[in-house]
Amino acid sequence: MEVSSNTMRKRTRQTIVGFRDRESSNVRQLRLEPRQMITTFRLPLRAAFNCKRGAFRLLGVTVTLVCTLRHHVFVRYITRLIGSVRLWWTAEFQRSQTDIHDWVREQRSIIDFSFAGASKPLETLPIRAAANRGVADAFGIVNSLTTPSPELHKVFLKTASQTVNRSNRDWSILYDIAQACLQRDISNAATANNRHLLLAESVRCTCLTVVIVDNFNVDPSTLPRFLLVVITEQINTQWLKSKSAEQTSPDRSTLLHHTIKSLGLKVDNQLLTPEQMLALIMPQYETLWRVVLLTYILAYHRHPATLQALEKRVADVPDCLGDRSREQEAIKVAKEGLRLTPSNKRIYRSVDGITTKADVERSHRDPRIWGSDSLVFRPDRFDDLTPLQKEAYFPYSIRPHKCPAFTGFGDRMVTMLVVCFGQAMGLGKGTVILGNKPAADLDMLPSGRDEMEGFRFVLH
Numbered sequence: 001m002e003v004s005s006n007t008m009r010k011r012t013r014q015t016i017v018g019f020r021d022r023e024s025s026n027v028r029q030l031r032l033e034p035r036q037m038i039t040t041f042r043l044p045l046r047a048a049f050n051c052k053r054g055a056f057r058l059l060g061v062t063v064t065l066v067c068t069l070r071h072h073v074f075v076r077y078i079t080r081l082i083g084s085v086r087l088w089w090t091a092e093f094q095r096s097q098t099d100i101h102d103w104v105r106e107q108r109s110i111i112d113f114s115f116a117g118a119s120k121p122l123e124t125l126p127i128r129a130a131a132n133r134g135v136a137d138a139f140g141i142v143n144s145l146t147t148p149s150p151e152l153h154k155v156f157l158k159t160a161s162q163t164v165n166r167s168n169r170d171w172s173i174l175y176d177i178a179q180a181c182l183q184r185d186i187s188n189a190a191t192a193n194n195r196h197l198l199l200a201e202s203v204r205c206t207c208l209t210v211v212i213v214d215n216f217n218v219d220p221s222t223l224p225r226f227l228l229v230v231i232t233e234q235i236n237t238q239w240l241k242s243k244s245a246e247q248t249s250p251d252r253s254t255l256l257h258h259t260i261k262s263l264g265l266k267v268d269n270q271l272l273t274p275e276q277m278l279a280l281i282m283p284q285y286e287t288l289w290r291v292v293l294l295t296y297i298l299a300y301h302r303h304p305a306t307l308q309a310l311e312k313r314v315a316d317v318p319d320c321l322g323d324r325s326r327e328q329e330a331i332k333v334a335k336e337g338l339r340l341t342p343s344n345k346r347i348y349r350s351v352d353g354i355t356t357k358a359d360v361e362r363s364h365r366d367p368r369i370w371g372s373d374s375l376v377f378r379p380d381r382f383d384d385l386t387p388l389q390k391e392a393y394f395p396y397s398i399r400p401h402k403c404p405a406f407t408g409f410g411d412r413m414v415t416m417l418v419v420c421f422g423q424a425m426g427l428g429k430g431t432v433i434l435g436n437k438p439a440a441d442l443d444m445l446p447s448g449r450d451e452m453e454g455f456r457f458v459l460h
């Protein structure tokens with residue numbers, strides 16, 4: 001191999017004055033060029049040479065040379081250490097990114113049924129129906145989410161799609177209805193001794209009222225609160241039973257069926273059976289109330305410093321809802337709420353008696369995907385999502401059975417209700433507490449059904 005004379009000269013110079021630093025397999029030159037050497041040595045050397053006595057002069061020059069060389073040996077080791085740490089960190093980061101990518105793909109393969117090699121409704125629906133059997137039995141409902149039949153699935157999906165895509169929906173009317181529910185709850189709390197209200201109960205009754213009015217076009221005054229309390233509590237109890245490991249097939253609640261029947265809800269002038277009412281209401285009400293409760297607390301009671309920005313973001317609600325050019329900023333509140341507190345924390349599939357779950361909540365919170373502030377409520381992260389974040393975000397599931405509300409209705413409903421709560425029960429009007437602790441002081445908001453029952457709004 002021929003080496004040019006220039007290169008030879010360079011190498012000789014480096015060997016004389018340089019250090020070789022090995023960083024992984026790369027050899028890196030950490031050289032002290034002659035010019036730098038002169039600059040580094042110049043001042044201390046000149047001082048040493050200026051010494052009058054020969055012995056001091058010799059000592060001065062020696063000490064200066066030793067110190068300078070030691071300094072550069074130290075620098076070399078520190079640089080090597082930093083280099084190694086940096087390499088290790090990069091390798092770890094790359095490995096964790098590959099891992100998290102694979103993990104997200106695995107979750108998606110569970111949700112889209114490809115893990116089981118299924119793609120047609122005839123194959124996918126039984127897999128979902130088997131996983132949702134507990135809920136179907138506990139409520140006696142047949143709908144898209146519980147049926148293995150493609151025909152029934154199609155009929156129900158059509159009804160649901162018509163409901164969410166209705167063009168003449170007036171968000172201001174729904175907002176006023178929700179406000180009226182909250183004002184009633186606040187007035188009741190104001191006259192109570194402890195001046196507090198049970199938040200979970202208030203959110204449940206308000207969400208159910210809005211869902212029923214929106215679906216059945218009834219007058220809200222025909223929905224007495226005490227009946228709504230019974231219905232929502234019974235739904236909660238039945239839901240918990242359906243998910244409990246010991247209870248394979250929970251008994252239906254006659255109280256629930258009797259109470260919901262008393263509402264006399266009709267479609268096309270036909271009285272619905274309790275099972276039909278629940279089949280229509282459940283996919284909407286159940287996905288709404290928890291995310292509304294938690295998003296309201298996150299948005300209005302956890303970060304007082306960001307309250308002003310939030311209020312600006314939602315200033316046009318409810319008027320802007322339904323107008324795509326005006327609602328974008330406001331609905332990021334719902335998107336962020338659905339990220340941190342997804343309505344379906346897990347999505348279940350069952351094949352041959354073995355149930356598999358996709359972890360939606362983890363996918364929405366993992367710091368490797370969402371950054372070190374992954375647990376902070378920050379709607380502006382939806383200004384610009386990375387490709388991995390887009391892939392890891394699926395509050396409405398993914399194809400082939402994506403929720404019909406994903407086109408905007410779900411986000412609008414959540415935004416409208418959260419803002420309504422924020423206006424009626426914001427920080428200026430009272431404090432949200434759990435036990436004795438204000439929501440702002442909790443490390444994490446609990447999202448389990450039982451734990452959420454403890455939230456109270458205490459009026460100032």
Ligand code: HEM
Nearest residue numbers: 144160163283284287343344395396397401402403405410
């Ligand atoms: C914030 C609101 C909502 C959220 C987060 C949500 C979430 C979901 C999710 C995760 C699924 C898929 C479940 C699975 O694959 O096992 C789903 C499916 C479904 N949802 Fe929703 N939902 C919401 C509102 C609604 C509303 C308002 C309706 C009806 C008016 C509705 C009707 C349905 C139906 C019919 C399906 C089954 C779709 C299919 O099988 O193709 N959802 N929803």
